[in-house]
Amino acid sequence: MEKSLVIRNLHVNVAEEDKEILRGLDLELERGKVHAIMGPNGSGKSTLSYALAGHPGYEVTEGEVLFEGENILELGPDERAQRGIFLAFQYPMAIPGVSVQNFLRTAINSIRRARGEQDIRVPEFRRVLNEKMDLLRVDRGFASRYLNEGFSGGEKKRAEILQLAMLDPKLAILDETDSGLDIDALRVVSNGVNALRSPERTFLIITHYQRILNYVKPDYVHVLVDGRIVTSGGPELALELESKGYDWVRQEFAVPEAV
Amino acid sequence: MEATSVQPTIRGIGREAVTAVSEGAGEPEWMREKRLRAWGVFEATPMPRPTDEEWRRTDIRGLKLEAFEVPAQPGGDFHPETSTDHRSGFVQIVDGYVVETELDEDLAARGVVLASLEDAASRYPELVRKYLGSVVPAEYSKFAALAEALGKGVFVYVPKEVQVEFPIQVSSTMTRGGIAVFPRTLVVAEPYSNVTFIEQMYSDDLDQESLSVGVVEAITGEGANVRYVNIQEWGHHVWHFLVEKHQIERDSQENSLNIGLGGKFAKSNVETALVGQGASCEMLGLYFCDEEQRYDYHTLQDHVAPHCFSDLLYKGVLRDRARAVFSGLIKVRPGSQKTDAYQTNRNLLLSDNARADSIPNLEIEANDVKCSHGASVGPVDPDQLFYLMARGLSKQDATRMIVDGFFEPLTSRIPLEGVREKLQAAIDQKME
Structure with missing residues (x-):
């Protein structure tokens, strides 16, 4: 089994609050598989996604993270993206005055240049962009709009998946992409994710709810409670969690209540 | 060319220079009188002091007016403005001298004028006499007086109902350090006409300080539509002073954009007086200061008539040890009911040592108005x-x-x- 990502004994503090959120997290992601992480509010889900993407506000105090065999903890967020890590944000930022297409082309070229490749040619970029927008049922006019500015919740999430499709990462982390989506939007986003599954691409879907997993079938489910993965299993674990609730996990796996 | 008739002697800023500039341009007597009168105002007006409200945050004690030379002729070695854009007219100014003027023949045939101000004073005395100094009189400030006394520049006149399809561009450059130029622009758009005017000032970075003191007067007649863009890209050796004032009449529409990138120091007063009811203006500004640049903007939205609309947005980026001051005033005069006026200034700081001050002001003397202002200064999110x-x-x-x-x-x-x-x-x- 080939590993895409290996996390060992990861401890992360939120720098501003000087509070330990991840407390010795271990996790291995198999290349080309869809892994889901489920956990209650405050368990450290978003902290994990930010720490993996290299957010400066999250301080790793212990442990290691190997991506494709390379320790990435010393790398900046841009270098991690250039190596193929993509985070779909729970709350994507608006960048006023910057169009979706201008942003996407700059991002693609930043990644290409870091890999010593040529810039994408404009006709090719247009063709791929149109293809991916069609795939995600995004109106073509979307490309000229300012990034995330005035976007509805559903549009923001679709824009994130469009970025995922365009940047073609090896590891895609989806941080609560399903939250706040109505059923139609959830279906569109899920179909997009399914269409982007490949043996070369690993997914880490972080979610509070089992709902998205009805549409994107995970290969593995991991349960995050109080900063640690307490149990892992197959897709059936998600259903069990949904019916029994997170209290069941705490009791079953003897996790002390968070202080 | 008129300039060549003058002996190229070195002279500083003074009464003698005023006479020489006027004689060199072969101006009519009334124009010379006007200059000399302005010189009198200049002499009678003290230099701004740090205690003056308008100058509290901007120190110009380092400015030595006597250090500059008023060029007696344009330098020959300049970078001409080159462009493939569609333009209706073009003027090249070098060291304060108009060296090239070009105007679309059809427009000229329909009465549009694009000329050096000095030529226009002889050829269109009734127009120039009527409008020059009517929006910004010498008494406006010491620098406005100086620009009126020594100013050379461009006159644009668009007759009633004439639509100027493409922009008119004026490019002004300085070839040497140590000189002073006094760019003066007069734009008159008669009722129901339409014109777009772009004025650029640019030069290389030079070692020796230079000075530019300019005045722009733009009159937008009833129902006319004027777009005015001013781009300042002097080298980092230039002290730049500009009074840019727009007077807009009934039901007219005016859009101005003031861009500041260059200079060592820039003090810009940008004003629009909405003097006829139903007039509407948009005032935009962009500045990017780096190194040790000091910028100081004073803006005024002067609502003199009722049912007018003004919207101002100035945005600045500052880095290194640069500093900018924005002070904007919305003034609503008595009787200017149903005024709609907005003012926003935003500043982005790219370094810890850059600084921007934003001072919005409202002065409202009518009771049925909608006015708002907003300001922000902060680092990149x-x-x-x-x-x-x-x-x-x-x-x-x-x-x-x-x-x-x-x-x-x-x-x-x-x-x-x-x-x-x-x-x-x-x-x-x-x-x-």
């Missing part, structure tokens, strides 16, 4: 930065993208593509 970096952009590229986006609502308003591209290149260079 770290969450925006992280978002872009998480997509593979380096910190510098991400910052550049945020800055470009910040300026986009302003740069997109520049009506000539070539000018827009050069401006973008200048902004990019400042980001290096």
Whole structure:
């Protein structure tokens, strides 16, 4: 089994609050598989996604993270993206005055240049962009709009998946992409994710709810409670969690209540 | 050319220079009188002091007017403005001298005038006499008086109902350090006419300080539509003073854009007086200060008539140890009911040592108005930065993208593509 990502004994503090959120997290992601992480509010889900993407506000105090065999903890967020890590944000930022297409082309070229490749040619970029927008049922006019500015919740999430499709990462982390989506939007986003599954691409879907997993079938489910993965299993674990609730996990796996 | 008839002697800023400038241009007597009168106002007006309210945050004690020479002729070695844009007219100014004037023949046949102000004073005395100094009199300030006394520049006249299809561009450059220029622009758009005017000032960075003291007067007649763009890209050795004032009449529409990138120091007073009811104006500003640059903007939205609309947006980026002051006033005169006036100033700081002060003011003497103002000064949002970096952009590229986006609502308003591209290149260079 080939590993895409290996996390060992990861401890992360939120720098501003000087509070330990991840407390010795271990996790291995198999290349080309869809892994889901489920956990209650405050368990450290978003902290994990930010720490993996290299957010400066999250301080790793212990442990290691190997991506494709390379320790990435010393790398900046841009270098991690250039190596193929993509985070779909729970709350994507608006960048006023910057169009979706201008942003996407700059991002693609930043990644290409870091890999010593040529810039994408404009006709090719247009063709791929149109293809991916069609795939995600995004109106073509979307490309000229300012990034995330005035976007509805559903549009923001679709824009994130469009970025995922365009940047073609090896590891895609989806941080609560399903939250706040109505059923139609959830279906569109899920179909997009399914269409982007490949043996070369690993997914880490972080979610509070089992709902998205009805549409994107995970290969593995991991349960995050109080900063640690307490149990892992197959897709059936998600259903069990949904019916029994997170209290069941705490009791079953003897996790002390968070202080 | 008139300039060649003058002996190229060195002279400083003084009464003698005023007479020489007027004689060199072969101006009529009344124009010389006007200059000498302004010189009198200049002499009678004290230099601004740090205790003056308008100058509290900007110190010009380092400015030595006597150090500058008034050029007796244009330097021969200059970078001409080259462009492939469609233009209705073009003027090249070198060291204060108009060296080239070009105007679309059809427009000329329909009575449009594009000429040096000195020529216009002889050829169109009734127009120039009527309008020159009518919007910005010498008494406006010491610098306005100086510009009236020594000013040379451009006169644009658009007759009633004439539509000027493409922009008219004026490019002004300085070839040497140690000189002083006094660019003077007069734009008169008669009722129901339409014109777009772009004025650029540019030079290399030179060692020796130079001075530019300018006045722009733009009159938008009833129902007319004027777009005016001023781009200041002097070298970092130039002291720049500008009074730019627009007077807009009933039911007219005026859009101004003031861009500041160059200079060592820039003091700009940008004003619009809405004097006829139903007039509407948009006042935009963009500045990017780096190194030790000092900018000071004073803006005024002067609502003299009822049912007028004004919307001001000035955006600045500062880096290194640069400093900018923005002070904006919305003034609603008695009886100017149903005024709709907005003012916004936003500043983005790219370094801890850069500083911007934003001072919005309202002075309202009518009771049925809608006015608002907003100001902000702050660093680049770290969450925006992280978002872009998480997509593979380096910190510098991400910052550049945020800055470009910040300026986009302003740069997109520049009506000539070539000018827009050069401006973008200048902004990019400042980001290096």
